[in-house]
Amino acid sequence: MHAPFWLTTALLSPILLYQGKRARRDTPRLPEASGAKSGQYGEGAPEFRLLVLGESTAAGVGVATHKEGLASQLAIRLHQRTGKTVGWQTFGVNGIRLGNLLNTLASESLPPANSIVLSMGVNDTTGFTSRARFRQHLQTLRAAIAPLSPAPITLLSVPPMEKFTALPSPLRHIMGWRARQLDRIYQDLAKRTPNDFRYLNYPTVEDPSLLASDGYHPSQRGYQFIAEALSEQDWGL
Template sequence: MHLPFWLTTALLFPVLLYQGKRTRRTTPRLPEASGSPCGQFGEGEPARRVLVIGESTAAGVGVDNHEQGLASQLARQIHERTGQTIAWHTFGVNGIRLGALNQALAKAELPEADLVILSMGVNDTTGFTPRYRFRQQLLELRDLLGTRYPAPLVLLSVPPMHLFTALPAPLRHVIGWRARLLDNLYKTLASEAPARFSYAHYPVISDPELLASDGYHPGEKGYRYIAEALAALP
């Protein structure tokens, strides 16, 4: 238990409860992206295959179709940088937490992939998933992926929610604090088990033009911005 966080949350609970309910009531709920969740850039047999799994960012919330989303734009960036044929696939569910995602993935028919990225953490942050449980679920996910995906699972950092202007203060700061606590678990796992996990920093989106109409999710430019940062990683 992180005592300072829980003491702060308890003291501010009436305000946080009011702001949380009001935010849910007033924030537009955007749909998941439509269209095919897979594709490729280049001709012939892919040299690399990208798979993005997770919550709303993997589901393409904030754009009209998956070709504008994170997996597609990342594949495009890698294709343009290398000239290789790059395939992409995305599997995401808006509003899902990690435990439920693991259950969904266990039943899903997933493609071959050389690079698997987990985009997760926002719903576990707002749902106050205990850190020990979140860590255990990450380990369960890595076991679930098994030897089929031998490369380290890339943990895309939990977004910096203290910068989400759609959230009022102090709710924004408390949720941001919680997000950083979960993000620290990513860093710890990547440090302790580099053969199983790696950590990728989520680029800060400070330009409102990169956001969707809800002021919360990335828009097409925002997903491109994140993809460019990921494609530049070694």
């Protein structure tokens, strides 16, 4: 079924390898955000707890502090929309794949949450994680974090990497093709097992003013843009 993808990738492999090495060499590697990885908006005990897990976006790459990152920015908008006290926590590792995230989480002590959001897929795309393994990792993650939250994991769509203009063509188009394949796994799991997963489109950040200096990750305004779009979804508050 995916023979055209692998055939095209094989034919273009010399170009893709060259472009990949050059992109890694030339793209600035920004640090993860610093500061507290948790907080709340509103007074008293949180009425809603949000936990964001994942790769560079969960790690706050592109901004100085986690307060400017995705979890915090989504939490403040949910608080503003509902008036409820919203607690937030984020856990992310820049450059990590889903399988390695599973291993890392095994040694972490994370709090219970009303909603757990997963922001993953870019590194599994660039690392060519197999579709079967990606699906299995997602199911393993659901079982592992079930004690933290009975609610479905919110899967943020894999970013459309063909729009990552910091990557040259044809590399970004091959990566976009692969990202769509992994994203379809998200959609299929959400459709087949809605008690375990739900799927949300991740807003595409294309405006250069919403990108950090590497032209790849969201800037402070970019995270605000993403959080605003996500806050319009139903979070069960």
